[in-house]
Amino acid sequence: MASEPEIKTREKLSLYYRDWCGACFVVKRAIKQLGLEVELRNVFANDIWYRQLVTARGRGTVPVLRRDLDDDTTDWMGESRDIVRYLEEYYRNDVEQKSA
Ligand SMILES: N[C@@H](CCC(=O)N[C@@H](CS)C(=O)NCC(=O)O)C(=O)O
Numbered sequence: 001m002a003s004e005p006e007i008k009t010r011e012k013l014s015l016y017y018r019d020w021c022g023a024c025f026v027v028k029r030a031i032k033q034l035g036l037e038v039e040l041r042n043v044f045a046n047d048i049w050y051r052q053l054v055t056a057r058g059r060g061t062v063p064v065l066r067r068d069l070d071d072d073t074t075d076w077m078g079e080s081r082d083i084v085r086y087l088e089e090y091y092r093n094d095v096e097q098k099s100a
Contacts, residue, residue: 012068014039015083016053023080024063030084034091038065 015031015038017024031038043050043062054060056076065083067075077083 014066016064
């Protein structure tokens with residue numbers, strides 16, 4: 001039986017990261033492998049992005065994935081493993097379709 005097409009919430013993705021950060025590298029590599037459009041926001045190169053991060057999360061630890069959703073809400077996701085798992089699971093079908 002054919003499964004119903006999944007209706008996905010549209011979201012704009014931004015990754016708050018910094019250079020020389022292994023956990024950030026792991027997330028950036030996953031983004032590249034999945035071919036996703038994600039705005040990369042180096043918090044050490046832009047003080048506004050750094051302040052946005054600290055305001056939202058209470059600290060400047062990176063990587064953090066920011067998801068701006070269609071309903072005008074914003075979700076901030078920390079922990080590189082959680083971010084990679086989320087991207088792989090949420091976008092896996094898109095990637096399969098792209099390469100088909
Ligand atoms: N377990 C975290 C580690 C994150 C982490 O240690 N980030 C470092 C850079 S690689 C950091 O931002 N340290 C500065 C801080 O926590 O303020 C993950 O995998 O996301």
